[in-house]
Amino acid sequence: MNWSLFFDLTVSGLTLGSLYALIALGYSMVYGILKLLNFAHGDVYMIGAFVGWYTLHALGGPLNPTISGAAVLFVMFIVSMLGCGVLGVAIERFAYRPLRNAPRIAPLISALGVSIFLQNSALLIFGASFRDYDTFDLIGVKTFNVGQLFFSVTQLLTVVLAILLMIALTIFVARSRLGKAMRSTSYDREAASMMGIDVDRVIAVTFFIGSALAGAAGVMFGLVFGQIYHFMGFIAGLKGFTAAVLGGIGSIPGAMVGGLIVGLAESYATGYLPQGSTFQNLYVFALLIAVILIRPSGLFGKAAIQKV
């Protein structure tokens, strides 16, 4: 057993999985409330990465930041999360809310339309060129060794921050008044409305939080992997969606675990399976199909009883 390779793959998988988990949360939260597959979510993540890049450059760029590197990172995350949150609310308001009572296929098509709209808008506004976060210049190439475990500061930052965000979300949903309203709306939107819950507001908040998490994931991606481009949301969104389904769509813990599983599966497939790096997507989606066949509602999902 090559333990060095195993640890490298595990660190890589956890890093990637943390990003997928954050994206998956957005899919899951929206599905939980609206039963809508928000296929524009991957592109919100892409916009988040660009907002982070522009914030970085507004603060002097990676070589000559006007404030300390840590402060730059903090501002990048905040601005990106806020920006994506607002974008998510706007998408819900203009693309999904008018279709709330339409057949379920209508908002799905609308979501695909928003996705293409965002992709092409990004191409128009940001251009086709890749943008470089220049993380090395911003925070240096710091790496840590614990025995054969080898990880960089950006990988550590990504995993820790993702875990903190997921814990914060769990506490928010479980303990806050608004979180309770979200759970009620998810359980029965009509009944929640009759009980005086402002369903529109709850849905808007759900989109805000889900999109803000995607924005954070976008910045993390730029920091860890260096480069961003207008098409990056497509595959990442698909993997996030896979993670959400794997964990049980609609389930918040499921999205987190699903994300980590997809990230680790992708990493181990690359490292250990024949032509793994070429066919990693095949292995990841095969895993999804296998899990769904054995447990159709996903790992944490519950089979719903339908009244007839």
Added chain:
Amino acid sequence: MRRRASAIAALLALGAALAIVAGAYATPEWAAAPAAQSGSDAASVKCGKTRTIGFMAPITGPAASIGVQQNSWAKYYVSTYNRTHKTKVRLQTEDTQLGAPTGTAEALKGAQALGGSSNVLGLVGPAGSNEIVGVTKTLQDAGLAWVSGSSTRTSLTTDGTRTGYMFRTVPPDAIQGPTAANYIAKVLKYKRVYIIDDQETYSTGLADAVERVLKAAGVSVTRDGVSQQQSDFSSLIAKVPRDTQLVYLPWQLTPKAIAFGNQMKAAGKGSVKLMGADGTFDDSFAAVGSHVYDTNFPLNPKSKIISGYRKSHGGKGDFFGSPTYAAVQVVATALDKACANGTATRAEVRAKIRATNIPAAKSLIGVTIRFNRNGDLSTAKKFGLYKSNGNIFVPIPG
């Protein structure tokens, strides 16, 4: 209900996965639906004061970063030409979306549009070898000749199916591959090489060519591949043994190679040499470090054209697009000749392209532009080899 929703979701995911796989691996011949433009081959067109050149490039989509370079160089030729000639040329552009799941279909649509446009007498592009296979029948039916500035798959010109129609201003993989491999094996004398293709036909073809020569020279070669869409190389890098001497990256997208180089450094493998190919020939890749090598189309480093381009493009070289300049030059020159009497047919333009003879002094690529019977440059016998000095690529003498 949730059970059904999950099943639907799984099916959607499967469908999406299949779409990705199909997009990446589909052989595009199926897409070459006949678009007969009967009669267009011999139809005489009034040339007028402004001549139209069809232009196909990936303006959007995953490979837009290289399409933008081709577009910039093509437009640079047009602006130069229009400043110095009484007659003018214009580009009629079709976006091929190279690398997107629908890429080849988009290229076909573009070819049909240009083939059906009677004022288009010659064409520049497409960028990708796969795209060329997909649009061949359509363009041939329309009688259009095309000059590509980047498709390097050797068989495109040697299989005999495009003779007289397809020309290119870049040497094929059969020249680039051995140039790189011989340098690695005979000059650097490396024994452990890791080759990673980006799963596109350009890349796999070139990787095959290099692998073949290296193995014949007794070099231990490990072959791997990674999707062009991917930016996370950490798992792949984990597989690269620390005693590897060189990683060969015949990739199309420079930014991906930069990301790979930076992630190698972050993984503590920054001392492993990297070698790119023409697709990654850009100063930004050289800036990854002085351990970076590259091969590129033959270019004249002292060319005034290159310095003029740099001047008008904020110092950027955009070298991947430079052969497209030569391609537009070939078509525009052929149009000038075919239009000498005021009218021209596509057949005449094909013949004039076949007879191209642009002297080295006016050529961006440093040699006379002349085509052999297959449509390949008869004057470019090898690729240039370059090494980074830390910021830019400098030619390796010899």
